[in-house]
Amino acid sequence: MKKFLLIIIFLFLITGCDSYIELNDLAIINTIGIEKVNDKYHILISLIDEEIENTMEPSTTIKEIEGDNLNQAINDLSLKLSKKIYLSHLDLLVINETIKNNDLETIINFFLNNNETREDFLVVITDNLKNTLEKTKFKEINNLIENNKQENSKTIYTTISDVIKNFYQKENIYFPYVTYQESLSLDGLITYINNSYKKIKSDDVIYLNYLFDNIDTYKISYKCDDNKYIYLNILTSKTTTLEKELIITNELKVITNDCKLKKKDINTLFNDNLTSNLKKITNKKITIKNTIRGTYEN
């Protein structure tokens, strides 16, 4: 024990505690925004400020850098900072539409080889990088997408590990698409196929989520008469993907039933609607099983 302590103290003296860095010597990077202007990477970084009053919503400042490649650009950031760059609490990666195929691979490789970042931060695509980063608050984009995913299933929460996975499997990568015109808004998804982006409307995202077994919950309404509607709440949904078939099981709750439809009719109405929409994006055979709760006519 005594010998061991002596050795430890000796090591302490020779290594000098390489990674001993106090909290206040860190520049905590919260968001990275990447765009490409004139074949150069233009990077915006949002740093959490030194003095914070509210730890749940701290204030941030934006730094801009340019570089020929991503690694160099991030390293050059230290020229503008008096503190150590700290990427471990990176929450969000915002990519501008200008980024194309090879660049996406560079970005993926950068985050894959950086062992400080984690693989669970959100990736979004935006039309206006500068506005999006400068005018949104801390975690605003995260919360926007998380809420929409949970409440109405109108988006997909894409983390960097999903991007990596789909990129290497050569499948479509779906990014949430965020715009900033006058205020922040979520504008469906953007998918990346064959070097180009294709937009998907918010309403269609639900059916995409059915495909990926990604439905948390959402509400849907059908018009059956002039001013009469039927509101349904999809509580849970589970999709099993087979080779030639999709089996979807839903748990529905009827909220209002102005049209006084019967259980059977609700079922057919819902199934027809879902099937017709799913047919647009998949060729597989679709089987839907529903359990319906709530108020309906017998």
Added chain:
Amino acid sequence: MKTNNIESRISFIIISLGIFLLNIKSFSFLGIICGSLLSLLVILLLDKLKLDKYKFFNIFLIIFSFLFLILYLNKITYFIGDNILREYSLVSISLTLLIAIYLLLRKNYHSIIKVILLAAYFIFIFFLIGFLLTIPYMKLSNVNIHLFSTNTLLNESLYYTLLITYTYLLTYRVSNTKFKVKDLIISFGFNIITYLSIISILGQVLMYIFKYPYISIFKKVSLIGFIERIEIIFSLNYLFTFFFLFLLAFYNIKYNLSFLIKKTKINNLVLIILTILIFLINIMLM
């Protein structure tokens, strides 16, 4: 006369989990199952044969363990450097590891397996907690698609057999413990649960891309917005298994040396020289 030494049997389960995790990317689902069946046969055969009589067996084990140590010290050092102590000099990490191992090696086998047994309580509890925490993120659809990895099934099962047989030699043979098939089944259970949870959370592609897939699965865990970033606890948990694997491999050299030179006690100087040798080769390889 073989004894029923529970401590050795538990060490077998723990270090077979360690050796499996360090090589997890080499296996597929079927490879593990075939490998366990094959290793059962091999171990039962070894249990019958009295190989201790032959000198070549001891020499072979010493050389094998030595190579194993050099290879795995590197792996464990990088594991610590990547997951726990980033930006730390790898030399000092491997040096402290070897010092801790040397301190334990000076004790007898009984003390060593008691340390393993005590750590086993933590390892099993954390294993269970980790499994429960990751259940919500598992997607069985990831498992169904890919049953085979890029290696052939034969290669995989032979490799698995080699690893498990080696852990058998490290624990059962050294302690002269009676082999129980139950232990192999439990160890298989631990390995397959780990494998299934990794592949069902990450899928095959990410499992190969990520350096430490068994740690990556815990990065996904996020409960009530506060229990998150817990992967460091589990990397400590797995570090225990790697450490003990390494420790017993080192002890195996000591044990076989004592057989060779027919001395009951190995001089500490020999151990120090071995430790320094491994350290130097490791630095060269690093």
Added chain:
Amino acid sequence: MYEKLNKEDTITNGDKMTYIERLKNDSNNDDDYIYKTIKLGKNTIDIVNIETITSSSDINNFILKRISFLDNLKVNDLIDYLYNYLPTTSINKIKDYEALKDKLLNGYTILIINQNNILAVETRRDLTRGVSTSDYEKTILGPKDAFIEHYNTNLGLIRRRIKDVNLHIKTFNLGRYTKTKTSILYINGICKKELVDRISNDLEKIDIDGIIDSNYLKKYLNTSKSLFPTIKQTERPDLASEALLEGKILILVDNSPEVIILPTFFIDFFHTSDDYYQKSLNTTFIRLIRLIAFLIAIFLPAIYVSLTTHNKDSMPISLLLSFKTQRLSVPFPAFMEAILMIIAFEILRETDIRIPSSMGSAVSILGGLVLGDAAVNAGIVSPIMIIVVAISAISGLLMPSIEAVNSVRWYRFLLIILASIFGYYGIFLGIILILTNLTSTKSEDKDYLYPFAPINIKEQLDGFIKLPSKNKKQRNPILSDNKVREK
């Protein structure tokens, strides 16, 4: 005539001396030695006693009153008469000077008849306090009496609980000057014989000027280098009797209110006597709390240091920012801050123990204010550090034994140092070190971590958890061969 003196007994001037003269010489004429000579015809009776340790009323009533009735008796008759008719059971005939001194110093009154024949009559004064309540091993349920400084009382408290002839006592007089009465207690038929022999051997080897307290024996009985105590002391007779029934050994030392229990396992420091007086589920809960507190006491400051210096990535962002803002104005590194706060706490605790209770409140108010509010406002320490150290310190005090409490702090320091150099990896190394240290520890040749390593599942049911006693009807197999505890 005088008894023949040995060569050693002769004094330098060559004269042969009476017992009384020698005693006066040896004791340097101390004035609490009382000498009285009574002449009865031809016979003389010299009466010697030490005033401070004898009861004068006993001497008056049982010795002097009797002697004053006597008349001309022959020498032999006088001795027989006194031996048979003095109203006491503890009266001894003594042969030599050494025994005389021994008895005299033990509170006997010595009667020397015709400077030749010696009788020693027990007239000890009761110098101890009465049986009182336990001071530091407090319980809500169960008996409240505690051992005191009087050997016979202590033995009596145990005999009252175990009324069996198999309760054996092996007595030693230890210490060249103090001659402290020390005895081993065990139940024959439960306790293993080799354990008794082992401890007797250890005690016989002791050659020291004095044994003042049972704590003196520790260094002879505890050979392990471990920081954790391998000897448990108790002042509760119920706990001591319980230990005897388990097959353990007690060591009773005169003038010591603490009884030593041997062998002691690590788990014993998580058990208290009232664990056995309540429902097993509640006991399990409180034992787990003790375990958690123990782990917090050792690990919490180290975890905090490694969180803030090496492994920041394992904190959620809100926690990280909260720590960051709190540490903004603190000039010291986290490691120094932790060490400073822990030392400050230890100073406060030591002061609280040493100073008279009338000053206690002043110290606690001052300490609380300075260490709490003022230090934070002055920007010397961060509030979170005060919380961490306070929780760790309070948790450390939960161990039922003061020695265990004291040993915890070394592990705390060790882990803080390791954590500040290596972060979580340092804590890992620390755990390996602590486990190695504990597993190689032995108490009287028994594994210190017994039901856990080596493993014994049945015994673990009364370890950190406790199942209802119907599940555990056997004694600990490494303590006793007589396994049936309950039928």
